Amino acid sequence: MKNKPENVIMTEGDPKKIIFRFAQPLIFANLFQQLYNTMDTIIVGKINGDEALAAVGVSFAVTMVMIAVATGTGIGTSVLIAKYCGAGNKSKVKTGISTVLIFSLMVAALIAVLGVVLSMPLLRLLKTPQNIINDAANYLRIYSLGMPFMFLYNVQASVFSALGNSKTPFHLLVMSSLLNIGLDLLFVGGFSMGVSGAAWATFIAQGVSAVISFLLLTDKVYIKDHERAEFSFFSGAVLKEMSSYAAVSVIQQSVVSVGMLIVQSAVNPFGSDVLAGYTAASKIDSFAIMPFIACGNAVSTYTAQNLGAGKKERIREGYKASVLLCAGIAVIEFAVIMLLRRRFLGFFMDLSSSSASAIETGMGYMTDLAFCYIIMGINSSFNGMLRGFGCLKLFLSGSIINLTFRIIFTYALVSVIGVSAVWLSMPAGWVLSFIYGRVGYRIMCKKKDSAGISDI
DSSP states (O other): OOOOTTSOOTTSSOHHHHHHHHHHHHHHHHHHHHHHHHHHHHHHHHHHOHHHHHHHHHHHHHHHHHHHHHHHHHHHHHHHHHHHHHTTOHHHHHHHHHHHHHHHHHHHHHHHHHHHHHHHHHHHHTTOOTTTHHHHHHHHHHHHHTHHHHHHHHHHHHHHHHTTOOHHHHHHHHHHHHHHHHHHIIIIIISOOHHHHHHHHHHHHHHHHHHHHHHHHHIIIIITOTTOOOOOSOOHHHHHHHHHHHHHHHHHHHHHHHHHHHHHHHHGGGOHHHHHHHHHHHHHHHHHHHHHHHHHHHHHHHHHHHHHTTOGGGHHHHHHHHHHHHHHHHHHHHHHHHHHHHHHHHHHSOTTTSOHHHHHHHHHHHHHHHTTHHHHHHHHHHHHHHHHHTOHHHHHHHHHHHHHHHHHHHHHHHHHHTTHHHHHHHHHHHHHHHHHHHHHHHHHHHSTTOTTOOOO
16 A cells, blocks of 8 residues: 555645645546436436436435435545544554445445335325326336445545545546446437436446446555555444444435435425426536535545644645635636526526426526535535544534525525525525534634644
């Protein structure tokens, strides 16, 4: 596990350059991850129409819960692996990686079974329109079967990042995204398999990326470790320590996704036309927030490595660098969205045949959120620092407050201002979450037992 050129050493050098260098592949990787998740929507919507687009959109709200558990496991794992790496403890790095891979596959198998069995009941609970519920259920069942692949890839990508290598996950995502696009076109366009074809394309692409990433990680960490550091394939003690990090991240990600499900149920009664416009705009929004999430993950790894190396004085500059990067991205995104929002909507919908309500919904969503992404960037950077410090309870409680407020905001105003209450609740929740986290962090810094963290 020698440091190679693709590995960024975060405990030495200019924090700004380190954050910028490490965040770039993460940003592009996250964008390709979103492209990977979005191609089903684009191709199905363009080939099969607005009802098929709405079916995938409703399904995505449920699959986000599954993705949240996989992502949360990866985030929690990466923080601890980064600390082991920063401290130079190779035995624990190897033991931690093998332990979390075994455990995550067990969890993934359980989620896959639940997803197949509960697809239709969940969609009925969400008040899914009858004209799209069967397609949505088929998509969910097939998607659920790919859970072991999704977990395996997400955890391994997080491990690569924790080791300072953000390029390998990016390259794998490019490969799997291109494969997914090709299979989508073949199954949906060529074989006329509709929504189910899109789900099978995702299943196969996930499987290929998971297997290749496993082979690369095994080769890097275990086969090419010339020092032959001793390790255990599975350690209950390491799993317990890792669970304290991963559990909070999983809960946080799941709370966010469940909150999105509840909010989604406020959109569904407006009908498939509004749902189609909302789905298209939410996909574009998902692309827009990915760079900010990547910056937060970069700060998390940076903080954890420097904390593990006993260099907490470097963390402040890393956080500031991430905020600066997010501000620049937010300005660019605002300009691009305001200029091209109608064209972006056209990627998902045939604007010549889509209803006026679908187009109006999508345009309104994108226009309103374009003004608010800087808030998302600041909040994501701050949350990344909290995760790196291990302030996971504060991070979790902030996320719960964010989602609770969003739900209350949405249902209180949806009958007054319409469906726009759904997306306007987002920036309001970000502001409240940041204020809560900042105040809580200041209080922690003043306590005598908070020697492990530093004020910013």
